[in-house]
Amino acid sequence: MQEDYIKLIFGLKLKQIRTDKKLSLFGLSKLSGLSKSYLNEIENGKKYPKPDKIAILSEKLDVPYDQMVSLKLDKNLAPIGDLLQSKILKEIPLELFGIKESNLIDIVANAPAKVNAFISTIIKIAKNYNFSRESFFLASVRSFQEANNNYFEDLEQSVLKFAKAYQVDLDQTVRSQDLKEILVEEFGYTILDNELSNYDALGKLRSLFVPKTKTLLLSNEIDEAQRNFIFAKELAYNFLDIKERLYTFPWIKFDTFDQVLNNFYASYFAGALIIPSAKIKAKLSAVFEKDTFDANLFLEAINSFNGSPESFYQRLTNILPKAFNIQNLFFLRFTHKANSNKFYLTKELHLSHQQSPHANETNEHYCRRWVSLQKLKDISLGNNTHEFDVQISNYQDDGVKYLVLSSATKDPFRDNHYRSISVGLLINKQLQRKLNFLEDGNIATQNVGVTCERCTITDCKVREVPAIFLEKKAKNENMAAIVATLSSKFS
Structure with missing residues (x-):
């Protein structure tokens, strides 16, 4: 048994016994003659008391010595023991986000039943959505990227x-x-x-x-x-x-x-x-300074580096927030098989806050009006090696618009498979100051949703399925209104 684990278990047990007896740390210090700071270190799992000190605590708290030193936990603390023994805390990259393991344990110890229920809920959700350990690690790295x-x-x-x-x-x-x-x-x-x-x-x-x-x-x-x-x-x-x-x-x-x-x-x-920082900044500045969007100039910028379009778009997510102060953006990578109506979002990144286009794990149909999906369809039906377009996506329900740049290329490792890479920039005053071409009338504006199942656009000609979630919501709201009317009528 690890020494740290033994310290933590003793500290948790001492804290529970003390709080059950309605004693403060100061009160236990007065009762036992042990310093408050020493007792605090014990409860935080930093120190393990010598036998004579345990004997004092056992006597003053009226708890058998053997019970004090036993590693067996009662039902309230048992989930914490399971948590510590499972080593799940070693799996979670706490230090990446400035969290100390001792702080997390302290949170758990203060409300073990509630925290255990919360952890169980997270685990059940993860199982239902097939959220693997790998997915958790990747999500942690993505959050780390977004935080920086x-x-x-x-x-x-x-x-x-x-x-x-x-x-x-x-x-x-x-x-x-x-x-x-x-x-x-x-x-x-x-x-x-x-x-x-x-x-x-x-x-x-x-x-x-x-x-x-x-x-x-x-x-x-x-x-x-x-x-x-x-x-x-x-x-x-x-x-x-x-x-x-x-x-x-x-x-x-x-x-x-x-x-x-x-x-x-x-x-x-x-x-x-x-794709060195200085070089890509110069290329982007040349594109941004023009009063109209020059697609050829943007494609020339991509082709000026010995990297894939995906590497270029990934690099945009590094450079735009720092060099141009364009911090509200998203990155999406889709894959698609020719002659299929399935589109898979395999990678995403959202900076500053969660943007409207996001992954959906319930097999809903992504909006066919997205330029990223349109370009995938175009390249799968044609003979070009690279399809590119730009679009202003208007999310009416959220009241936001994005300038979306998207490239589609063939997947070199799978026949009849294609992928698209997109970067979307939130249109606000900051973006308007940075991009002179933003008022270019030749850039198509498209009203979009996130998935067909949740889309409010009624005249969409590329809709795959009805807006079943919205229909269900409207039905429930109508029922609620009728119930309210009847309650008022007969009250």
């Missing part, structure tokens, strides 16, 4: 230090061959290009790193942009001296939260290396 406006100055500076140390010219396009040379010459990597493709079961796995021999296995189906990103991530792991890491891209499984967090750090570093 998805901008990390220390990682930006690390990229500049790396570029200086290895003479990488960030004003020029960063090439995979240059990054490969650093991996091989500086960090002793062996890179094999064709091995993964010999195994059909590996599917869309793009890379596998074998740490013992520093061998990096690559799929021969990856393009230059993907190769560049993989090499940049490997350099991040080495330059940032990250030990706790994932070894496949994309990940198959992970064992600890640190692996998930470090994967994010490495991905951020890679994006900042391939």
Whole structure:
């Protein structure tokens, strides 16, 4: 049994006994002759008293010595013991959000029955929605990103230090061959290009790193942009001296939260290396300064970097809040199979507050008026390798509008599958000051909802299913009105 666990259990039991006897810490100090600060440390699980001190507490509180030192908890504290023994607190990245484990335990100890009921409720909800441990970790990282406006100055500076140390010219396009040379010459990597493709079961796995021999296995189906990103991530792991890491891209499984967090750090570093801050800021400024939206100029900005459109859009979520003070934005990634009416939201990020377009886990139909879904449909029916459009999405029910930029490309690892990446910027006075082209009449405005099942647009010609939730709400409101009328009539 861990020493910390024993301390915590004794502290919780002492606190419960003291409060049951209506004693304050000061009162127990006077009764036992032990200092108030010492007793407080015991209750917080920081100290375990010596046998003679336990004997004093046992006598003064009229509780048998054996009961005091027993690790068996009564029914009120039993859930806390289960919680501590399950090690779930070790799984939760408390320190990431500035929370001390002792503080959380204190909260639980003050109202064990209510907190236990709350925890049980969360677990039941998670099970009902198939919310896995992996989902929890990913949601935690996403919240961490949102809390920091998805901008990390220390990682930006690390990229500049790396570029200086290895003479990488960030004003020029960063090439995979240059990054490969650093991996091989500086960090002793062996890179094999064709091995993964010999195994059909590996599917869309793009890379596998074998740490013992520093061998990096690559799929021969990856393009230059993907190769560049993989090499940049490997350099991040080495330059940032990250030990706790994932070894496949994309990940198959992970064992600890640190692996998930470090994967994010490495991905951020890679994006900042391939799409340097100074260069993308200059490209965006050129687009924003025009009085009309120049789609070709925006696409030229994407193509000026040796990265995928997704990397570019991800980088927008780093740069726009910091460099342009555009902080109300969202990022969405959808996937779609040709000739299917299903669209899956596989990644999302919301800065400042939860935006109107958001993931739905109950198989509802996302609004077909979203530009991200329109572009997916266009690319699946045509022959283009990249579909792009811009739209002003008007969420009438919420009273907000977003400027949405969206790109759709083919999924290189799955036949007849496509993906779209979108960034939406909340239209407010701040955005109007930053984007000269915002009044461009050529940008289409579309009234949109979130899902068909909850949409109030009555004349929608692309609706997949009726607004069943709104119909049910209206029916209930009508029933409530009739009940109120009858109650008034016969009261």
